[in-house]
Amino acid sequence: MLATQLDLVKGQILDNDRRILADARKTEAGRKLMAIPGVGPLLASAIVACVPDPVIFGSGRSLSAWIGLTPKQNSSGGKERIGSITKAGNSYLRELLVVGAMAVVRCAQHSAAKYP
Numbered sequence: 083m084l085a086t087q088l089d090l091v092k093g094q095i096l097d098n099d100r101r102i103l104a105d106a107r108k109t110e111a112g113r114k115l116m117a118i119p120g121v122g123p124l125l126a127s128a129i130v131a132c133v134p135d136p137v138i139f140g141s142g143r144s145l146s147a148w149i150g151l152t153p154k155q156n157s158s159g160g161k162e163r164i165g166s167i168t169k170a171g172n173s174y175l176r177e178l179l180v181v182g183a184m185a186v187v188r189c190a191q192h193s194a195a196k197y198p
Contacts, residue, residue, distance in 0.1 A: 102127055111136070119189075120182035125175075132172055149175050 106112040106123040115126035139145040146152050150171030156163040169176070 099123075106130070120186040122182070125178045125182055128175055128178055132175055147171075149179070151176060151179065 103123040106116060106127040109130055112123075112126045112130050115121050115129055116123060121129075133145070136145070139148065143152065147168075148171055150168050150173070152168060154165035154168050156165060167176075
């Protein structure tokens with residue numbers, strides 16, 4: 083009975099993955115985002131769904147600040163002190179972006195170790 087239930091859940095997960103991939107491929111923005119290393123269909127569809135209009139952001143830094151990926155600044159007296167990321171903004175997008183970035187780093191380390 084548990085094996086049947088597990089097979090049913092696996093089928094539902096695969097069906098949802100196919101739907102997400104199809105939705106991400108529907109839009110031009112989704113296709114462009116998936117061309118970036120570390121950005122898959124889930125992250126691309128999340129960015130397309132959450133970011134209202136990319137034109138309102140003047141640069142990538144302003145988008146990353148909106149998501150909450152820029153470091154905190156505790157500067158005074160001309161001395162710059164940069165802390166950890168602010169964690170303001172969309173935590174789901176931030177989490178997906180960090181996971182994608184870590185996957186790219188792991189892949190780069192693996193290929194560098196393979197071909198010294």
